[in-house]
Amino acid sequence: MGMLSLDGADVIARNRGEAIVVCTMTTIMTFAQRHPHPLNMRIAPLMGGASSIGLGLALALPGKRVLVLDGDGSLAMQLGTVLTISEAAPENLYHFVFHNGVLYEGGGRLPIAGSGIADLAGIARSAGYSAVRSYRRLPELEEDMENLLALRGPVFILLEIDIPPTPRWSEDNTQAELPDWWFTQMYEDARRIKKELLKAPANRNCQNADQR
Helix, strand or coil: CCCCHHHHHHHHHHHCCCCEEEEECHHHHHHHCCCCCCCEEEECCCCCCHHHHHHHHHHHCCCCCEEEEEEHHHHHHCCCHHHHHHHHCCCCEEEEEEECCEECCCCCCEECCCCCCCCHHHHHHHHCCCEEEEECCHHHHHHHHHHHCCCCCCEEEEEECCCCCCCCCCCCCCCCCCCHHHHCHHHHHHHHHHHHHCCCHHHHHHHHHHHC
């Protein structure tokens, strides 16, 4: 059995605990909207920025697990972040890449650069991630999730995603316009996450210490 983006997102949601989850593009719909949580952060319209934002959060909050739900097209736009992540070596960062070989899974389906040629898991391994895993079948991901999130990061997890059987965009099936919230969600999510984290006693104590 293959894996759809929705399938992978559901498995991650069931195992996230209280981790911060950074989503971008397709995973905004398959994860953040489907599994709302005060510690979700939606990275749009900064396509390609999820891994960088996730790295910043992981370094700023070393006691908090950070899961980045990236796309292969998004990662290709800022591929150099794999080197930055490896050098920074945050032990709390888990970098999931939903690999379907196309941009705009919902209807555009434009081939990404290097599709069918580049080995993203191999690139992450060569860059120096602490652990690299790949999954093609959903049961294998479900079985390994607990162990995956117990590994010392940064961990790179490639999910081989099947393209859903939805019609491509055309003159008769045009792409829907993006709502206004699409362009403000990242700012709003960042403010909400900051507010949520400051509720924790440990964080309040740190804040009070900083003010003395």
